[in-house]
Amino acid sequence: MGPVGADPDADALDIIRHSLREAEERSNTDALTGLANRRSLDEFLRSAQIAAMEKDEPLSILLIDIDHFKKFNDSYGHQVGDQVLRLVGKVLRESLRAIDLAARYGGEELIAVLPGTDVELCAAAAERIRCRIAEARLTRRTTGQPIASVTVSIGVAQFRLAESADALVERCDRALYEAKRMGRNRTVSECEIAESATAA
Numbered sequence: 659m660g661p662v663g664a665d666p667d668a669d670a671l672d673i674i675r676h677s678l679r680e681a682e683e684r685s686n687t688d689a690l691t692g693l694a695n696r697r698s699l700d701e702f703l704r705s706a707q708i709a710a711m712e713k714d715e716p717l718s719i720l721l722i723d724i725d726h727f728k729k730f731n732d733s734y735g736h737q738v739g740d741q742v743l744r745l746v747g748k749v750l751r752e753s754l755r756a757i758d759l760a761a762r763y764g765g766e767e768l769i770a771v772l773p774g775t776d777v778e779l780c781a782a783a784a785e786r787i788r789c790r791i792a793e794a795r796l797t798r799r800t801t802g803q804p805i806a807s808v809t810v811s812i813g814v815a816q817f818r819l820a821e822s823a824d825a826l827v828e829r830c831d832r833a834l835y836e837a838k839r840m841g842r843n844r845t846v847s848e849c850e851i852a853e854s855a856t857a858a
Contacts, residue, residue, distance in 0.1 A: 690744065691747030691768070692744075699763070719771050720783070720845075721834045724766040725810060725811055726842075738805060741805075743766065746810060750787055753786060754783075785812075787810075812837060813846055814833055815848040833848045833851055
């Protein structure tokens with residue numbers, strides 16, 4: 659029998675509420691990295707675009723691709739590949755502000771949305787993230803054996819008035835592709851692509 663005055667219905671409701679909260683969190687979170695999933699990303703980016711237009715503030719995104727990710731899986735197994743993804747996700751999450759969103763975009767790609775941030779500031783944040791990841795050291799959990807250092811390529815782009823989320827991500831992806839084309843382990847912003855096209 660519970661304490662005098664305790665309401666068993668209230669306890670049951672609390673348990674149900676807690677379970678619903680946890681279920682909602684799971685449905686918005688990528689299980690492996692603990693970052694937001696695509697569904698959460700889409701909702702957040704849509705809201706951030708509307709806010710940027712209403713407040714006339716900048717909004718930028720960065721797209722991260724883990725360099726030679728297949729090599730980690732092939733050389734060490736999928737558990738190590740998962741470890742690499744978790745490491746990159748952790749560094750990304752810890753490097754952002756509370757108002758930013760970090761999400762798993764798919765496969766070995768992660769994305770971050772930075773409200774109130776122009777492309778230069780976003781590129782600087784991306785470069786700090788890239789350096790932190792390159793400095794991190796991973797060891798294989800089962801053997802303690804060091805794992806080859808992890809590097810990432812990052813593309814950066816700034817939202818243009820009234821463009822779609824897909825168009826913004828596509829421009830960011832072009833900058834990411836350029837970072838990979840230039841030898842990986844670097845950050846490239848869309849401005850650098852525009853400048854090199856003008857210089858050509």
